[in-house]
Amino acid sequence: MTRHVVVLAGGLSHERDVSLRSGSRLLDALQDRGLEVTQRDSDGELLGWLTATRPDAAIVVLHGSRGENGSIQSILEMIGIPYVGSVASSCRLSYEKNIAKNLVRRSGFATPDWIALSHSTFRDLGAGALMDLLVAHLGLPLMVKPQHGGSALGAASVRTAEELPAALVGAFAYGEIALVEQFIEGTEVAVTVLDTPDGAAALPAVEIVPRSGVFDYESRYTAGLTTYYTPARLPDEVGTAVSELALGAHRTLGLRDVSRTDAVVAPDGTVLFLEVNVSPGLTETSLLPMSVLAAGRDLGGVYAELVEHAVRRGV
Structure with a gap:
């Protein structure tokens, strides 16, 4: 059965x-694998369509809040449609x-020191004093x-204190x-x-060298502005630590x-966590497809297998 x-x-x-670019590429890849694929937007007609059509599985390729904060996943769980991705x-x-x-x-993993502050905190306590405190506490440069x-x-990266106000804005x-x-x-x-059936597996790391x-x-979405190396040019022990x-x-x-973790390897070889993405991009310049290709796989095959896992698992 298809x-x-x-x-x-x-x-x-x-x-x-x-x-939309990610969705279009995935649609083509899955159709090449013989699946019946419909691409739908997250709009006022989606709930009615899902309820009436009841596809075998859904794949969330919505980026930003629409696909990564758990809202659409909660909807799929309530409707009872299996989906690829994290709960x-x-x-x-x-x-x-x-x-x-x-x-x-x-x-037990390293990550750069950080502070998270609300816009209202800057308004209430004074932006100038807070920015001085941030620089004194974290040092420069900053992200x-x-x-x-x-x-x-x-x-935005910040290399001088004078650049911090614009970056915060x-x-x-x-x-x-x-x-x-x-x-x-x-x-x-x-x-x-x-x-995978044998547990979680890390694909070859992608090294990112933006011009x-x-x-x-x-740099992410303009061809030619970034050079990528897959697998990353890392010593074996550092590559293992990254995985x-x-x-x-x-x-x-x-x-x-499926997930994608972004990290940085410091000059001394320390690997530091930056963030994780539960709905990775699948465009022609995205990182996940590069890893899949370096692993000797193809995008359609990987996601077709994930669809089967989702269907067997259920909601």
Whole structure:
């Protein structure tokens, strides 16, 4: 029997265009595997369509809050449609970057020191004094990013104290809370973890070398602005540590099926956790497909297997 899969892509987040590109690529890959695939947006007609059509499984390729904070997963659970990806409660933990960093650190892994502050705190206590305190406490350089969301939207590196106000304004444009963390000069890597019948497995790490020195939105989605190496050019022991971190984050946060952990390797070889993504991008410049290819797999095959696992598992 041919499986009918719905790929949920689009939504009204700032990452809508990336999500649509991811969904389109996955649709083609699954159709090449012989599955019946429908791509649907997250809109006012979705609930009625899901209830009437009842596809065999759903794959959430919504980026940002629409696909990563657990809301759409909760809806699928209520309707009773199996889906590929982490359960709603684990999505919520991962979506809160501050909470994810806390939990991963408590599990014994390193992560850059950070402070999460709300926009209202800056208004109430005085922006100037707080910014001086941040620099004194964390030092420079810094990375400033929104507590929620992905694709590096609203994120900026800060190398001088004078750059901090603009970086905070940029982060607060995407949400009430900004996360300010130490910027680690090192090798940035991304590791995809897949659940298999034999347990979770880390795929080859992707090394990220942006021409600008910062892996921002433009560097992520503009061809030619970033060079990628898969597998990453790391000593064997560091490569093992990178995989262990990704697997540890996957387990610690209770993730399922597929996740992507972003990390940085410091000059002394220390591997530090940055964040985790429960709905990784699947575009032509996205990192998960590079890992899949380096592992000798293809995107359609991987997700077709995850669909079968989801159907057998049920909601």
